[in-house]
Amino acid sequence: xxxxxxxxxxxxxxxxxxxxxxxxxxxxxxxxxxxxxxxxxxxxxxxxxxxxxxxxxxxxxxxxxxxxxxxxxxxxxxxxxxxxxxxxxxxxxxxxxxxxxxxxxxxxxxxxxxxxxxxxxxxxxxxxxxxxxxxxxxxxxxxxxxxxxxxxxxxxxxxxxxxxxxxxxxxxxxxxxxxxxxxxxxxxxxxxx
Numbered sequence: 080x081x082x083x084x085x086x087x088x089x090x091x092x093x094x095x096x097x098x099x100x101x102x103x104x105x106x107x108x109x110x111x112x113x114x115x116x117x118x119x120x121x122x123x124x125x126x127x128x129x130x131x132x133x134x135x136x137x138x139x140x141x142x143x144x145x146x147x148x149x150x151x152x153x154x155x156x157x158x159x160x161x162x163x164x165x166x167x168x169x170x171x172x173x174x175x176x177x178x179x180x181x182x183x184x185x186x187x188x189x190x191x192x193x194x195x196x197x198x199x200x201x202x203x204x205x206x207x208x209x210x211x212x213x214x215x216x217x218x219x220x221x222x223x224x225x226x227x228x229x230x231x232x233x234x235x236x237x238x239x240x241x242x243x244x245x246x247x248x249x250x251x252x253x254x255x256x257x258x259x260x261x262x263x264x265x266x267x268x269x270x271x272x
Contacts (some may be wrong), residue, residue, distance in 0.1 A: 082109050083152075086194065087105070091147065092144060094139075106135050108186070109152065110131055111218070113135070113159045114127050114131050116160055122163060133162060134159045134163075147174060149236065152234070153236045206256040210256070216245075217231055218250070220234070228246070
């Protein structure tokens with residue numbers, strides 16, 4: 080067991096024993112993880128803080144269900160991902176689609192190549208938003224956060240084969256979306272695996 084996992088178990092036991100300060104330590108350590116999950120799943124930048132608070136409220140209410148035979152970070156990640164998906168569904172019912180913030184893209188004018196690269200980045204991010212969440216999650220962790228497949232599998236509590244399968248299906252889905260929407264820019268990627 081690594082040092083962080085041992086520390087997490089001590090903190091969880093303390094919280095379950097009534098120590099509010101221990102819960103504050105868990106929040107301080109993991110709030111960036113929860114915020115990154117929210118962003119990855121397309122929560123608008125101005126809503127992320129509220130979503131993080133909602134997730135930790137759920138964590139506090141459900142901490143008794145946490146099983147210490149699994150890493151706390153994995154349990155928290157799954158809880159956060161499920162909450163964010165539910166949040167997205169609520170937002171869609173209330174007012175349409177949940178979008179990733181467009182401010183992520185650098186819109187400063189530059190040489191033609193940079194402008195074309197930025198345009199492609201916008202199109203790729205748009206395609207990523209259309210991919211099913213289970214595929215989007217592994218695509219983001221591997222290609223944007225640079226995690227290894229083994230680390231993603233451990234982080235999500237999935238077999239490596241499942242992560243590899245989701246990566247392939249996610250890439251295939253993005254390829255189809257990009258080619259269908261923008262054949263002039265992405266028409267040649269069908270031949271690429």
